[in-house]
Amino acid sequence: MRIKFLLLIIAILLVLISGCGNPSFPENRSDIESSLADSPLSAICINTLRKTYITNSHADSFVQVDYPQIQTDQNDYKSINEEIAAMVPLFVVSTYGEDYHGLTLEMDYTVYTYMGKWISVVFEGIGNVQDTAHPTNILFSLNFDLVTGSRVALSDIFPIDSSTVQKLREAYSSDDYKAEWLQEIPDIQLLELLQNSDRLFGNTYSYFTSEGLYVSLQAPHAIGDHVEFRIPDFVI
Numbered sequence: 001m002r003i004k005f006l007l008l009i010i011a012i013l014l015v016l017i018s019g020c021g022n023p024s025f026p027e028n029r030s031d032i033e034s035s036l037a038d039s040p041l042s043a044i045c046i047n048t049l050r051k052t053y054i055t056n057s058h059a060d061s062f063v064q065v066d067y068p069q070i071q072t073d074q075n076d077y078k079s080i081n082e083e084i085a086a087m088v089p090l091f092v093v094s095t096y097g098e099d100y101h102g103l104t105l106e107m108d109y110t111v112y113t114y115m116g117k118w119i120s121v122v123f124e125g126i127g128n129v130q131d132t133a134h135p136t137n138i139l140f141s142l143n144f145d146l147v148t149g150s151r152v153a154l155s156d157i158f159p160i161d162s163s164t165v166q167k168l169r170e171a172y173s174s175d176d177y178k179a180e181w182l183q184e185i186p187d188i189q190l191l192e193l194l195q196n197s198d199r200l201f202g203n204t205y206s207y208f209t210s211e212g213l214y215v216s217l218q219a220p221h222a223i224g225d226h227v228e229f230r231i232p233d234f235v236i
Contacts, residue, residue, distance in 0.1 A: 046113050047071050053088045059101040060130065063092055066108050068121060079149040084121060084142060087200070091140060094201040095127070102130030107138065112209040118157070119144050120207035137225040139216050141205040143198060153198035154206040158213065158234060160194045162187065168194070168215060171229040178227050181219060193217065 048068035056062045065088045070077040096103055107125025114120070121142045128135035143152050154160065165187050172179040182190075194215065197204040203218035212232035219227040 045072065046111060046119065048111055051085065053085075055089075058099070058103065061101055061103040061105075063103065063105045064107070065092070065105070065123065065125070067123070068109055068111050070119070075146070077146075077149065080119075080144050080146075080151075083144075083151055087142060088123075091123075091201055095138070096129070100129070104128045105138075112207060113146075114208035114210070117146055118152075118208050119146055120209070122205075122207050134221060136221070139205065139226045139228075140201060141198070141207040141216065143207060154215070155195055155197065158206075160191070162191065164194055164231070165190050167231045167233070168229050171231065177223060178229070181223055181227065182217075182229070 047070070049071055051067050051069055053065045053067060054063065067084055067088050069081045069084070092100075092105065096105075105125065105127040107123050110122045110124075112120045112122065121144075122139065123141065124137075124139045126135045127138050143154075143157075144150065145152050145157075158164075168190065169179065169182060172182075174180075185193075193204045196202055197206050197215065205216045207214050207216075212230050213234040214228050214230050216226050216228045219225060
C-alpha cells in the first residue's frame with residue numbers, strides 16, 4: 001500500500017513537471033527556461049524567455065542586463081512583460097543618472113513563484129564606475145500579482161508593523177554580523193524602510209520564494225552593499 005502511494009505521488013509530480021515543456025515558443029529555444037511553482041501539489045508552470053538589454057551609448061560605458069519574459073499557453077502576461085522590460089533601462093538611469101559615463105554594469109536575474117499567485121524577479125549584478133573606490137554589488141526586485149498583472153510592493157500584500165520589525169531582527173542569531181549591523185538601525189527607521197519597500201527605485205526590496213519572504217536592505221560595502229533577511233513564517 002505504501003509503495004502504491006509513493007508511485008502515485010511520483011506520477012503526479014511527473015505530470016506537473018511535464019506541463020512546463022509544452023507551450024508554444026519561438027524557434028530559438030536555447031533562451032527558454034522553466035520553473036515550477038514552490039508547492040508541487042499546487043504547482044503552476046512558469047516559462048521564461050531570456051532577453052538582454054545592452055547599451056554602450058554613454059561615453060566609456062557598457063551596460064548588459066538580462067531579464068525574463070513570461071510565456072505560458074494558459075495566460076497572457078503581456079502587461080507584466082512590458083513592465084519588466086521597461087524597468088530595466090529605468091533602473092540604470094535611476095541609479096546612475098541620465099548622463100552617466102565610465103560605467104560597466106552587468107546583471108542577471110532569478111525568477112521565483114509563490115503559491116501560484118505571486119511572481120518575483122530578482123536582479124543581481126555588479127556596477128563599476130571609473131575612478132570610484134570599488135565596484136558595487138547591486139540587487140533590485142520586482143513583484144507581480146499573476147492574477148491581476150499588477151506590480152505590487154511589500155506593503156500591498158503583507159501587513160507591516162512592529163511585529164514585522166521584530167521578525168526581521170530574529171532572522172539571524174544575535175552574534176551574526178548581519179544581525180549586529182541591523183541592531184544599529186532604530187525600530188522606527190527600520191519600520192519606515194519596510195513600509196517603503198519596492199518603491200522604485202529605493203533602498204529596500206522584497207521577494208517571495210518557497211523558503212519564505214526575503215527583505216533586501218541597502219548596506220555598507222564592507223558587508224556586501226546589500227543584505228538579505230528571510231522571514232519564514234509570513235502569511236498573505
